[in-house]
Amino acid sequence: MTPKEVVSEFIRRCDAAASGGGSGDPYELLAEDVELKVQGRTILSGEYPGREIVKMVLAGAVAPRVAKANVEIVALISEGNKVATQLKTTGETLDGKIYNPKGEPGGCVFYVDGDEISEAILFLDNTMVETVLLGRRYLPPSQATE
Amino acid sequence: MSTKQSPREIAKDYLASLRRSAAGEGGSHDYLDYWADDIHYTLPGLWPMGGVYESKADYVKLIAPMMDSNVDDGSGGEPGAGLYGYEFIEEGNKVCVLARSRGRDGRGMPYTNSFFLWMEFNDEGKLVRYLDEADFSSGWQAFWGVHLE
Numbered sequence: 463m464t465p466k467e468v469v470s471e472f473i474r475r476c477d478a479a480a481s482g483g484g485s486g487d488p489y490e491l492l493a494e495d496v497e498l499k500v501q502g503r504t505i506l507s508g509e510y511p512g513r514e515i516v517k518m519v520l521a522g523a524v525a526p527r528v529a530k531a532n533v534e535i536v537a538l539i540s541e542g543n544k545v546a547t548q549l550k551t552t553g554e555t556l557d558g559k560i561y562n563p564k565g566e567p568g569g570c571v572f573y574v575d576g577d578e579i580s581e582a583i584l585f586l587d588n589t590m591v592e593t594v595l596l597g598r599r600y601l602p603p604s605q606a607t608e
Numbered sequence: 609m610s611t612k613q614s615p616r617e618i619a620k621d622y623l624a625s626l627r628r629s630a631a632g633e634g635g636s637h638d639y640l641d642y643w644a645d646d647i648h649y650t651l652p653g654l655w656p657m658g659g660v661y662e663s664k665a666d667y668v669k670l671i672a673p674m675m676d677s678n679v680d681d682g683s684g685g686e687p688g689a690g691l692y693g694y695e696f697i698e699e700g701n702k703v704c705v706l707a708r709s710r711g712r713d714g715r716g717m718p719y720t721n722s723f724f725l726w727m728e729f730n731d732e733g734k735l736v737r738y739l740d741e742a743d744f745s746s747g748w749q750a751f752w753g754v755h756l757e
Contacts, residue, residue, distance in 0.1 A: 502743035503745065546726070566652040566653075568741055585742070587741075589653040589744055599757050603754065603755070
């Protein structure tokens with residue numbers, strides 16, 4: 463498969479897994495020593511070294527909050543083994559909050575080695591992560607506690 | 609800016625223009641010279657600057673004032689501040705840029721962020737579609753002083 467095909471198939475499998483249908487294990491397309499970075503300063507942000515940690519720590523932290531989700535590629539370009547994507551991630555939490563109701567895209571860059579993803583850098587909408595996924599809220603400065 | 613330049617080259621020039629603006633060199637909005645008038649600009653998130661803007665005029669009217677008052681804080685710029693690209697992925701008229709930024713928050717403390725920029729250019733080398741993604745949760749806190757509960 464070309465790097466674009468690997469990434470497209472990975473996202474297809476992620477969507478199928480997140481929406482509760484379809485076939486194919488997305489983790490099979492991640493190298494065992496994959497390095498995933500989630501940008502920002504939320505509790506999901508940071509480095510996830512290895513397929514097991516991606517599955518058990520990152521996905522394991524998100525799954526209990528999510529009732530259903532979809533992820534799709536909005537745009538995709540590649541150069542050599544590098545693939546850049548705009549991803550539209552939408553969904554609903556178990557308590558009925560809608561994640562990304564406007565369908566705004568986020569970004570992810572993938573590095574592909576053979577038929578596996580060896581590295582990925584994910585940019586989520588962290589205002590959506592904090593409020594919808596994690597149930598937090600932003601307080602104006604006057605309401606901040608010391 | 610030239611149509612003979614590749615998207616990667618234009619993006620590098622654009623980032624340099626942003627840095628000059630952040631440093632207080634030249635006009636504070638000179639980087640808008642790289643934008644087409646009918647640009648489709650997406651700034652994701654639930655924060656005050658978040659939204660989809662369908663023209664340069666919309667940006668100038670709705671976003672530029674917040675850039676001036678909250679992000680740039682009217683201090684006149686800081687040498688070395690701005691966006692620095694470290695990864696460029698180019699295909700056709702498009703380039704994706706990963707970048708790091710440096711500036712100061714609303715308290716004057718050092719502030720950094722990471723950016724995913726998706727740029728598409730027209731035949732004249734102007735930006736026509738532009739996705740500007742970063743950790744705007746921290747940006748909202750840094751430049752507006754909000755706090756998470």
